[in-house]
Amino acid sequence: MKRVLVALLLASPAFAHDKMSGDLHIIHPSIPQPPMTATSAAGYITISNEGETPEALIGVRTPFAQSSTLHTTLHEDGIAKMRPLVELLIAPGDTVNLEPNGMHFMFMGLTGEAKEGDMIPATLIFRNAGEVSIEFMVDPAGGVDQSTIDHGSMDHSGH
Ligand SMILES: [Cu+2]
Structure with a gap:
């Protein structure tokens, strides 16, 4: 059932990529092309956690x-x-989505350009599975303009 849902969710991007790493199904890591x-x-x-053990993503x-x-x-x-x-x-059997206006990876201090179609190497860090190599696909521009949003972690100096 879960697999069907995931397939439907992925119907919209023109290209999607995924990989299995142990019990973890990692689907379409992506970065909308930044300005x-x-x-x-x-x-x-x-x-998706397709195993029997609770997992946690703790870093990237x-x-x-x-x-x-x-x-x-x-x-707020x-x-x-x-x-x-x-x-x-x-949780076992669960699928989590990092998506616009929700949870996401935040990349600060970009070291280079990212153009649509580029593949950007990265490592995910899981509590149990440890480090898993992935590639973020640079998707068409769009989504949230990060520069307009208050990032609480960016500025600890003021206020
Ligand atoms: Cu953010």
Whole structure:
């Protein structure tokens, strides 16, 4: 049943890629092409835990950015605010989606350009499975303009 849902969700992107790593099905890691002048970008992914053991995504690493973290989006008084997420639990049989206006990878201090169709190497870090190599596909531009959103982790100096 879950597989059917995932297939439907993935019907829209022109290209999608996925891989199995142990019990984890990692589906279409992607980064919408950031504007040329962007210094930060968001990344998205779908992960299914097809095993019997609870799993947690606890980090991400890529040469594409100086800092890569997990973020969640909170809505307060109609304003979207992002906050760091320490871990993302993925229960057995569960599928989690990192998607625009929700949880996402946050890449700050981009080290290079990303053009539609590029594949950007990265490493996901799971509590049990350890490190898993993936590639983010650069999708067509669109989605959320990261530069307009309050990133709580960016500025600890003010206020
Ligand atoms: Cu963010």
